[in-house]
Amino acid sequence: MKLRGLYAVTDSQLLAGKFLAYVEAALEGGVTLLQYRDKSSDEARRLREAEALRNLCERYKTQLIINDDAELAARLGVGVHLGQTDGPLAPVRALLGHKAIVGSTCHASLELAEQAVNEGASYVAFGRFFNSSTKPGAPSANLELLEQARIKLHVPICAIGGITLENAAPLVAHGVDLLAVVHGLFGADSTADVTRRARAFNDLLHIK
Ligand SMILES: Cc1ncc(COP(=O)(O)OP(=O)(O)O)c(N)n1
Numbered sequence: 001m002k003l004r005g006l007y008a009v010t011d012s013q014l015l016a017g018k019f020l021a022y023v024e025a026a027l028e029g030g031v032t033l034l035q036y037r038d039k040s041s042d043e044a045r046r047l048r049e050a051e052a053l054r055n056l057c058e059r060y061k062t063q064l065i066i067n068d069d070a071e072l073a074a075r076l077g078v079g080v081h082l083g084q085t086d087g088p089l090a091p092v093r094a095l096l097g098h099k100a101i102v103g104s105t106c107h108a109s110l111e112l113a114e115q116a117v118n119e120g121a122s123y124v125a126f127g128r129f130f131n132s133s134t135k136p137g138a139p140s141a142n143l144e145l146l147e148q149a150r151i152k153l154h155v156p157i158c159a160i161g162g163i164t165l166e167n168a169a170p171l172v173a174h175g176v177d178l179l180a181v182v183h184g185l186f187g188a189d190s191t192a193d194v195t196r197r198a199r200a201f202n203d204l205l206h207i208k
């Protein structure tokens, strides 16, 4: 199955006090991948929240991805997303098996993307495309990179970084399969608006 659609990424600060309600609202609007991104070292809370997300994702037939932590992903039987400083991809692919979704951050580098594909990445993520309040210091990427990536790579292409309903259309026009979004989705004022935003992202991607 080709991965294409909205890739919702959680943020523990932004979602404090409304974590599951906002995630469920997004799933209600349609989410292809949900990433649990929690940069804290509170292992017990991370396990509890990741298990709750796995249960929600099963109900909505959405694939759960754990950021950074292959051990937690293996424990829950879900996918993982690894950045360039999160360790080598090949052993993680071996740990999780050939069916697992394993994503790789490639910043603005086709070389990193080709290497990630060779090591077994299921998708490659480029970014950041716009200013991001979630990760302001992430290196920047541009639309030309996407055109070259579309020609050279044969895995789904994910874009991340400051993506909103207002700026996402050119990314889709340049061949992006997955729109990875934190603030542009979960920065909404209500669960109803999270669901509306998720549906609108899917419309941009011509999903359903
Ligand atoms: C879909 C997606 N793309 C990129 C990232 C960033 O990963 P990384 O560079 O490891 O940074 P952190 O997210 O771990 O701070 C991502 N998480 N998801």
Ligand SMILES: Cc1nc(C(=O)O)sc1CCOP(=O)(O)O
Pocket (backbone or CB within 6 Å): 105, 107, 126, 127, 128, 129, 131, 132, 133, 134, 135, 138, 139, 160, 161, 162, 163, 180, 181, 182, 183, 184
């Ligand atoms: C986690 C992350 N990684 C990025 C990268 O460029 O690798 S940008 C980013 C933050 C995405 O959040 P928002 O949609 O709120 O900008």
Ligand SMILES: [Mg+2]
Pocket (backbone or CB within 6 Å): 067, 068, 081, 082, 083, 086
């Ligand atoms: Mg990481």
